[in-house]
Amino acid sequence: MIRHLTRRMSHSHINEPNFLQMVNIFFDKASQYTGMRPEMLEQIKNTDTVLQMTIPLARDDGTITFHRAYRAQHSHHKLPCKGGTRYSPNVDLPEIEALAFLMTLKCACVNLPFGGGKGGIEVDAKALSEAERERLTRRYALELGKKGFLSPAIDVPGPDLGTGEQEMAWMMDTFVSHHPKNLNGIATTTGKPIELGGIPGRAESTGLGVFYGVREFLTDNYYMEKVGLSTGIAGKTFIVQGFGNVGYWAAHFLHKEGGKILGVIEHNSCVFNENGIDPDDLKNFLVQRKSFNGYPKAEIVKDQNDVYARECDVVIPAAIERSINGTNAGLLKCKVVAEGANGPTTPLGQEILEKNNVLVLPDLLMNAGGVTVSYFEYVKNLGHIKPGLLTKRWGAKRNQNIIETIAKLKNLDTKEAVAGLKRVQYTTGASELNLVYSGLEQIMTEAVQETKVTSQKLGVNLRIAAYVNSLKRIQDSTLEGTIGL
Numbered sequence: 001m002i003r004h005l006t007r008r009m010s011h012s013h014i015n016e017p018n019f020l021q022m023v024n025i026f027f028d029k030a031s032q033y034t035g036m037r038p039e040m041l042e043q044i045k046n047t048d049t050v051l052q053m054t055i056p057l058a059r060d061d062g063t064i065t066f067h068r069a070y071r072a073q074h075s076h077h078k079l080p081c082k083g084g085t086r087y088s089p090n091v092d093l094p095e096i097e098a099l100a101f102l103m104t105l106k107c108a109c110v111n112l113p114f115g116g117g118k119g120g121i122e123v124d125a126k127a128l129s130e131a132e133r134e135r136l137t138r139r140y141a142l143e144l145g146k147k148g149f150l151s152p153a154i155d156v157p158g159p160d161l162g163t164g165e166q167e168m169a170w171m172m173d174t175f176v177s178h179h180p181k182n183l184n185g186i187a188t189t190t191g192k193p194i195e196l197g198g199i200p201g202r203a204e205s206t207g208l209g210v211f212y213g214v215r216e217f218l219t220d221n222y223y224m225e226k227v228g229l230s231t232g233i234a235g236k237t238f239i240v241q242g243f244g245n246v247g248y249w250a251a252h253f254l255h256k257e258g259g260k261i262l263g264v265i266e267h268n269s270c271v272f273n274e275n276g277i278d279p280d281d282l283k284n285f286l287v288q289r290k291s292f293n294g295y296p297k298a299e300i301v302k303d304q305n306d307v308y309a310r311e312c313d314v315v316i317p318a319a320i321e322r323s324i325n326g327t328n329a330g331l332l333k334c335k336v337v338a339e340g341a342n343g344p345t346t347p348l349g350q351e352i353l354e355k356n357n358v359l360v361l362p363d364l365l366m367n368a369g370g371v372t373v374s375y376f377e378y379v380k381n382l383g384h385i386k387p388g389l390l391t392k393r394w395g396a397k398r399n400q401n402i403i404e405t406i407a408k409l410k411n412l413d414t415k416e417a418v419a420g421l422k423r424v425q426y427t428t429g430a431s432e433l434n435l436v437y438s439g440l441e442q443i444m445t446e447a448v449q450e451t452k453v454t455s456q457k458l459g460v461n462l463r464i465a466a467y468v469n470s471l472k473r474i475q476d477s478t479l480e481g482t483i484g485l
């Protein structure tokens with residue numbers, strides 16, 4: 001028996017440009033500020049290569065379902081192409097192309113040496129058993145590999161909405177099984193479990209990157225004056241849409257720094273508490289109960305728009321594209337929208353927000369933390385060595401010597417010279433996680449700074465500024481001869 005799929009509610013009912021058209025609209029606007037030749041812009045804009053196929057899945061009950069599956073390699077100006085893998089009933093080719101295009105721009109925005117790619121399968125992964133998910137994922141990886149869309153040199157998938165470490169491990173293992181002589185086979189996916197070549201910090205990296213990005217704006221006098229907020233994260237209030245990988249981790253780090261999470265919007269229920277919600281407590285509840293219904297420490301709200309319309313300082317859309325659009329942007333009472341998701345604000349949504357003096361922090365900058373730590377994992381896999389292994393003990397000894405010298409000079413005991421936790425940290429050397437966080441913070445803060453400079457210099461919003469910086473960087477690394485100019 002063959003079964004067909006039903007699509008879940010998305011924002012497809014909105015009468016606005018689709019996701020791919022949205023990215024093209026922003027691209028065309030930004031293009032005007034680049035001074036680049038039209039041929040170069042055309043070369044960058046178009047998707048290089050796409051794969052679409054239908055893959056069968058043998059279900060546990062003996063039936064077979066068929067799933068449309070895709071991978072788009074938007075740009076080969078740098079290789080490999082890099083980008084996530086989306087499992088959702090709403091996946092289609094234009095969506096995957098839009099996401100791949102954003103990956104090209106995102107990698108350039110934060111200066112990572114990748115072209116953009118993205119893949120996905122039209123499937124409700126939550127309705128599958130683990131064995132079914134494994135069969136589907138391995139078949140997908142096999143087909144990608146056969147067709148040149150999976151390899152450490154050409155195309156390296158990571159996780160995205162609906163996928164995580166387990167899928168990345170299955171895909172890598174499938175590739176390695178078919179290419180046992182490829183020394184770098186383990187680098188064919190990122191976001192893997194640590195024991196299988198992953199890197200500490202990838203799980204939380206996108207949310208942590210959102211945190212670093214938000215911090216760089218909330219602590220900047222110029223931007224806070226513009227929107228009428230005081231500087232700092234402590235005491236600022238947040239509403240988060242989507243409480244998966246990105247939304248939860250962003251909330252976790254903001255809460256840890258003294259931010260107040262007032263509301264969380266999920267697609268089957270929402271919660272709100274004006275005194276703040278502990279994101280870890282809420283996450284535990286969600287994991288156990290699969291919905292916020294019955295959560296005792298906050299008001300349960302049925303309608304997403306009811307939560308969007310509440311007062312807060314920052315809204316973080318971290319679910320799907322086109323969430324903030326012409327129908328609801330006018331409801332938002334926040335001062336800042338920080339985009340954790342890809343493409344959460346439509347051009348009309350952005351126009352309305354800007355009219356209401358809301359500062360929009362764009363996706364390609366704010367959510368670049370995930371692919372940044374994927375880059376660290378990729379480099380670790382190619383190097384076949386843990387980051388910092390060679391210098392860890394040397395660094396620890398050097399710090400110990402410095403502490404002992406200071407103690408001697410000041411006539412102190414080493415314990416008094418540098419107290420407690422700090423001394424332990426200095427004298428054990430940097431862990432892999434320390435290095436990942438440090439590298440991520442560096443890359444995020446530098447990219448934010450570059451985007452601010454371009455925005456102020458050109459008098460354009462931050463999204464256009466981020467696009468302009470990306471386009472110029474892509475131009476710089478595109479050999480003119482390769483496109484016949």
Ligand SMILES: NC(=O)C1=CN([C@@H]2O[C@H](COP(=O)(O)OP(=O)(O)OC[C@H]3O[C@@H](n4cnc5c(N)ncnc54)[C@H](OP(=O)(O)O)[C@@H]3O)[C@@H](O)[C@H]2O)C=CC1
Nearest residue numbers: 160161162206242243244245246266267319341342367370
């Ligand atoms: N994971 C990553 O490293 C990166 C992800 N992103 C982007 O961030 C966004 C979220 O990805 P990620 O956190 O990984 O995905 P997850 O699948 O981990 O989480 C998404 C969450 O959003 C919920 N959701 C889905 N649709 C809606 C909706 N219409 N309204 C409210 N909530 C909804 C999902 O609920 P349910 O599970 O019930 O469907 C889920 O809880 C995507 O746009 C993704 O492309 C960007 C950069 C990197």
Ligand SMILES: O=C(O)CCC(=O)C(=O)O
Nearest residue numbers: 083084158160370371374
């Ligand atoms: O780490 C990766 O390659 C996935 C990143 C991604 O899909 C994204 O940034 O949207």
